[in-house]
Amino acid sequence: MATFTELLSYDNDVFRAYVFWSTILIVKTLSMSFLTARQRFKNKVFANPEDAGPQKAKVKYDDPDVERVRRAHRNDLENVFPFILVAFFYVLTNPEAYLAINLFRAAVISRIVHTLVYAVWVIPQPARGLAFFVCLGSTLFMAFKTIVFFI
Amino acid sequence: MATFTELLSYDNDVFRAYVFWSTILIVKTLSMSFLTARQRFKNKVFANPEDAGPQKAKVKYDDPDVERVRRAHRNDLENVFPFILVAFFYVLTNPEAYLAINLFRAAVISRIVHTLVYAVWVIPQPARGLAFFVCLGSTLFMAFKTIVFFI
Amino acid sequence: MATFTELLSYDNDVFRAYVFWSTILIVKTLSMSFLTARQRFKNKVFANPEDAGPQKAKVKYDDPDVERVRRAHRNDLENVFPFILVAFFYVLTNPEAYLAINLFRAAVISRIVHTLVYAVWVIPQPARGLAFFVCLGSTLFMAFKTIVFFI
Numbered sequence: 001m002a003t004f005t006e007l008l009s010y011d012n013d014v015f016r017a018y019v020f021w022s023t024i025l026i027v028k029t030l031s032m033s034f035l036t037a038r039q040r041f042k043n044k045v046f047a048n049p050e051d052a053g054p055q056k057a058k059v060k061y062d063d064p065d066v067e068r069v070r071r072a073h074r075n076d077l078e079n080v081f082p083f084i085l086v087a088f089f090y091v092l093t094n095p096e097a098y099l100a101i102n103l104f105r106a107a108v109i110s111r112i113v114h115t116l117v118y119a120v121w122v123i124p125q126p127a128r129g130l131a132f133f134v135c136l137g138s139t140l141f142m143a144f145k146t147i148v149f150f151i
Numbered sequence: 152m153a154t155f156t157e158l159l160s161y162d163n164d165v166f167r168a169y170v171f172w173s174t175i176l177i178v179k180t181l182s183m184s185f186l187t188a189r190q191r192f193k194n195k196v197f198a199n200p201e202d203a204g205p206q207k208a209k210v211k212y213d214d215p216d217v218e219r220v221r222r223a224h225r226n227d228l229e230n231v232f233p234f235i236l237v238a239f240f241y242v243l244t245n246p247e248a249y250l251a252i253n254l255f256r257a258a259v260i261s262r263i264v265h266t267l268v269y270a271v272w273v274i275p276q277p278a279r280g281l282a283f284f285v286c287l288g289s290t291l292f293m294a295f296k297t298i299v300f301f302i
Numbered sequence: 303m304a305t306f307t308e309l310l311s312y313d314n315d316v317f318r319a320y321v322f323w324s325t326i327l328i329v330k331t332l333s334m335s336f337l338t339a340r341q342r343f344k345n346k347v348f349a350n351p352e353d354a355g356p357q358k359a360k361v362k363y364d365d366p367d368v369e370r371v372r373r374a375h376r377n378d379l380e381n382v383f384p385f386i387l388v389a390f391f392y393v394l395t396n397p398e399a400y401l402a403i404n405l406f407r408a409a410v411i412s413r414i415v416h417t418l419v420y421a422v423w424v425i426p427q428p429a430r431g432l433a434f435f436v437c438l439g440s441t442l443f444m445a446f447k448t449i450v451f452f453i
Contacts, residue, residue: 005156005307010394019391020452023445026384030438030445033380047373050426061364062212071198073380078184078224081232081383082177089170092161124201136181143174143181150171156307213363222349229335229375232383233328240321243312275352287332294329301322 002094014100015091021104022084028112029080032073035119039065072119075132076111083107083139090142093149103138110134153245165251166242172255173235179263180231183224186270190216223270226283227262234258234290241293244300254289261285304396316402317393323406324386330414331382334375337421341367374421377434378413385409385441392444395451405440412436 008015040046044057045066052059061067087104114131117123159166191197195208196217203210212218238255265282268274310317342348346359347368354361363369389406416433419425 004159004161008159008306008310010306016452019394020449023388023391023448023452026388027442027445027449030381030384030441033438048370050424050430053427061369067212068199074225074376077228077379077383079181081228081387082181084387085232085235086174086177089174092170122201125204128201136184139181140178143178146174147171147178150167150174155310155312159310218363219350225376228379230332232379233332236383236386237325237328240325243321273352276355279352287335290332291329294325294332297325298322298329301318301325 004092007092007094012091014095014097017101017104018087018091021108022087025080025084025108025111028108028115029073029076032069032076032115032119035115036066036069036073039063039069068122069119072115075114075118079132079135079139080111083111083135086139086143086146089146089150093145095145103142107135107138110138155243158243158245163242165246165248168252168255169238169242172259173238176231176235176259176262179259179266180224180227183220183227183266183270186266187217187220187224190214190220219273220270223266226265226269230283230286230290231262234262234286237290237294237297240297240301244296246296254293258286258289261289306394309394309396314393316397316399319403319406320389320393323410324389327382327386327410327413330410330417331375331378334371334378334417334421337417338368338371338375341365341371370424371421374417377416377420381434381437381441382413385413385437388441388445388448391448391452395447397447405444409437409440412440 006012010016040051043063043065045060045063046052046057047059047061049059051057087107090100110131114128114135117127117131157163161167191202194214194216196211196214197203197208198210198212200210202208238258241251261282265279265286268278268282308314312318342353345365345367347362347365348354348359349361349363351361353359389409392402412433416430416437419429419433
């Protein structure tokens with residue numbers, strides 16, 4: 001059996017793909033803050049009196065455009081961190097490289113699509129649902145494999 | 152002193168228990184999405200107009216049943232990821248196996264109980280408070296041990 | 303090139319600083335629960351009927367003091383976990399120690415300042431914005447370095 005030292009190595013294509021795609025996904029998640037700010041400035045709606053400033057923008061919590069981006073961001077928090085943590089454990093099960101790397105790709109690309117159809121273009125369902133389930137399915141599959149391996 | 156390579160190993164019972172229990176806890180956290188969806192469909196209350204669909208379900212943000220599950224889910228985000236990250240660092244301090252493994256077990260089981268008493272059965276306090284503090288206490292204990300070791 | 307085994311080691315100052323500062327930051331994030339509870343008890347405003355108890359405190363979701371702390375907490379979730387995950391990957395790129403350790407310090411201290419100016423003292427802008435961007439900038443810089451290294 002490959003040791004974890006061999007698996008957590010630059011020479012392991014699976015681990016290298018894991019770090020690359022995870023970092024891409026975190027940058028995507030961080031970019032949600034800018035999407036939220038863009039909606040706040042466009043609609044002049046802020047959550048804090050000190051942000052509304054002298055131009056007397058509104059302080060409110062239910063602007064539909066702002067809340068839509070915030071829901072997309074929260075959905076990222078709920079799904080992106082589980083994916084990254086479980087995928088790390090999954091790398092330790094020494095998975096078949098082709099399968100593992102494509103699971104990472106599919107999950108990350110589906111989360112980017114999720115953001116586009118939820119918070120940028122507002123595409124009708126089932127676009128968002130499908131994007132959501134690709135990443136969730138990938139994470140649950142890896143979690144199952146990890147549990148079976150480490151039980 | 153054991154090297155980190157020896158600690159991050161399949162032969163280390165503590166690390167194996169860490170991966171197993173962390174993955175269980177992530178699956179539990181992911182399941183909150185299904186609990187939320189169940190309440191949304193039961194009460195016909197959605198957050199997005201495109202989800203309400205042709206059956207003209209309501210779009211609102213303050214349904215008590217939906218929001219209860221969402222608070223339980225958010226509480227998971229606030230406590231589960233800190234536990235998993237700190238427990239990883241704690242494994243590197245080479246803790247006594249019996250203590251470490253039972254800290255992991257207690258934390259994960261208490262978060263499952265937290266979900267049951269908060270979002271499934273709605274049990275009166277102090278059930279939820281106790282479940283909350285078992286995981287938090289376990290995490291803070293491990294954080295303290297980690298800080299002392301790595302300072 | 304240093305192997306990951308050499309980098310993920312107690313002898314690597316960068317990794318030791320990473321674990322130390324990350325754990326400090328997680329403890330800070332966990333402390334937001336206490337800040338929220340303090341505001342809830344001070345203003346007698348709870349989110350759940352079972353918490354309001356026999357003293358008949360109010361159940362509401364829009365108390366400005368409580369929501370301010372909750373926004374600060376959510377901003378932690380959005381920024382702290384990305385920082386900790388990306389910094390772990392960044393350690394594997396074998397960065398220059400002086401730079402890496404100061405990036406960790408700056409990010410963690412800026413998040414502590416963020417909490418103080420947002421949820422404890424309520425300092426006017428741009429204090430919060432600056433604190434926010436120091437951690438975000440540090441994370442994005444490390445993410446860029448990681449992507450270039452692992453591509």
